[in-house]
Amino acid sequence: MIKYLCLLLFFTNIALANNKEYQLGPGDEIEILVYQESELKTLTKLSQSGQVDLPLIGQVKLEGLSVQQAKSLVEKRYADGYLLNPDVTIMVRSYRPFFIHGEVKTPGSYKYQAEINLEQAIALAGGLKDRASGSHWVIWRGFPRQSFTAQKSSQILPGDVIKINKSFF
Secondary structure (H helix, E strand, C coil), X not given: CHHHHHHHHHXXXXXXXXCCCCCCCCCCXXXXXXXXXXXXXXXXXXXXXXXXXXXCCEEEECCCCCHHHHHHHHHHHHXXXXXXXXXXXXXXXXXXXXXXXXCECCCEEECCCCCCEHHHHHHHCCCECCCEEEEXXXXXECCCCEEEEECCCCXXXXXXXXXXXXXXX
């Protein structure tokens, strides 16, 4: 049973990482493999500036890129004087947390869980305070950050910042 759950989590993480809309960001832990170049294997987290430090090529900014875009960039950098036809694989090993603040009982950062929605995120944060709005919730997402009004069923992604506003009535 545990083996099944681990496989399910692994494939859910792969599906999220391969989602074209998912953008890498600070705190994501990624593994970078270069085919037939085992000494270039790297397990690292994106820094607060959105960069990783890779053997031979140094600092590479991956923040805001999809996994496919990051793969192409790293291949291009390795091809620029270091390797002939590099074949790079990038896998997200763990996702950055999401954040919730405002009118919840326990604001803060929370470990990302696959398929979590806003209602579940509010529950993780201890529920709404008495003065919380029942519907005026905002999620900030992406690079650059864009906001949208969220519903209970809105999907939460790694790095989301959720603001639960006060009710005025």
